[in-house]
Amino acid sequence: MKRRNRKILLLVDNAPVHSVSNPELLTNITIHYLPPNTTAHLQPADAGIINSFKAQYRKRLIKNRIEAYDNEMELNIPVPKLKISDSISLSAEA
Secondary structure (H helix, E strand, O other): OOOOOOOEEEEEOOOHHHOOOOHHHOOOEEEEEOOOOOHHHHOHHHHHHHHHHHHHHHHHHHHHHHHHHHHHHHHOOOOOOOOHHHHHHHHHHO
16 A cells, blocks of 8 residues: 555544554554544444443343342342343353
8 A cells, every 4th residue: 555655544433452663654644533432323233233242231130139138038048139240151151
């Protein structure tokens, strides 16, 4: 691209992984960071996937907490706090 004197505009969201450590090496590339919280407007498919994941996670979380509460009532044991490993499992199921 440089030999052809092409200019490139790269649009990226503001995720931390999109940072460039040596932008001066990108002589023909201009990086433009999109404003925060615009990904959902520009990529509606992502928003749908994220909303679906959140709904499934919440559904499983509520079911988990109700089961823990039922066990407390039946077995007279305290409801255990939700551990990070539990959250990871719920995320994987969602």
